[in-house]
Amino acid sequence: MDRYLQELHDAIASVTSGMNTEQLTAHPEGKWCAAEVLEHLYLTYRGTVKGCERCLEHGKTLSRTPRFPDWMRTTVVVRFGYMPPGRKAPAVSVPRGMPAEEVVKAMGPEILAMDDLLTRCEARFGQSTRILDHPVLGPLTAAQWRKFHWVHGWHHVKQLRNLCSAYPQAK
Numbered sequence: 001m002d003r004y005l006q007e008l009h010d011a012i013a014s015v016t017s018g019m020n021t022e023q024l025t026a027h028p029e030g031k032w033c034a035a036e037v038l039e040h041l042y043l044t045y046r047g048t049v050k051g052c053e054r055c056l057e058h059g060k061t062l063s064r065t066p067r068f069p070d071w072m073r074t075t076v077v078v079r080f081g082y083m084p085p086g087r088k089a090p091a092v093s094v095p096r097g098m099p100a101e102e103v104v105k106a107m108g109p110e111i112l113a114m115d116d117l118l119t120r121c122e123a124r125f126g127q128s129t130r131i132l133d134h135p136v137l138g139p140l141t142a143a144q145w146r147k148f149h150w151v152h153g154w155h156h157v158k159q160l161r162n163l164c165s166a167y168p169q170a171k
Helices: 003-016 021-025 034-058 068-079 100-125 142-166
Strands: 130-134 138-141
Touching (some): 003 100, 003 142, 021 034, 021 100, 034 100, 034 130, 034 142, 068 138, 068 142, 100 130, 130 142
Antiparallel strands (some): 130 138
């Protein structure tokens, strides 16, 4: 597995290890609970998986030509590893109520599937080829997708740790 995705996989597994349903579903007013954060991440991985599957099925990439704003946003997030706070999640990645235990179990296999499909797209289309458009960052290569998911995932792992420590009685 790619080192970024392996590190992300391990971090999510570590922070969710031992969390029970009460802890996964407890949340501050107006904020997502841990299960919703995990579902949001799962939906982003699922979206990348589906996009890669479509690329491979059609035998071509599904990205547009990058524009300067795409380059700027990609540089900030992917190159510098900075996830700006306060941005609303795209509608396709907003949690829909997946059961807490189900989303915890689904995370590892979905990261593995995403890694496999990104690797297959990279082998088929080339390492420097942009394969899919991110809804905010624009067209990304397979390597950029991996790094994006790592940066984005760590942003949310911090939230999960904070939720875990805010609700220690649920352990």
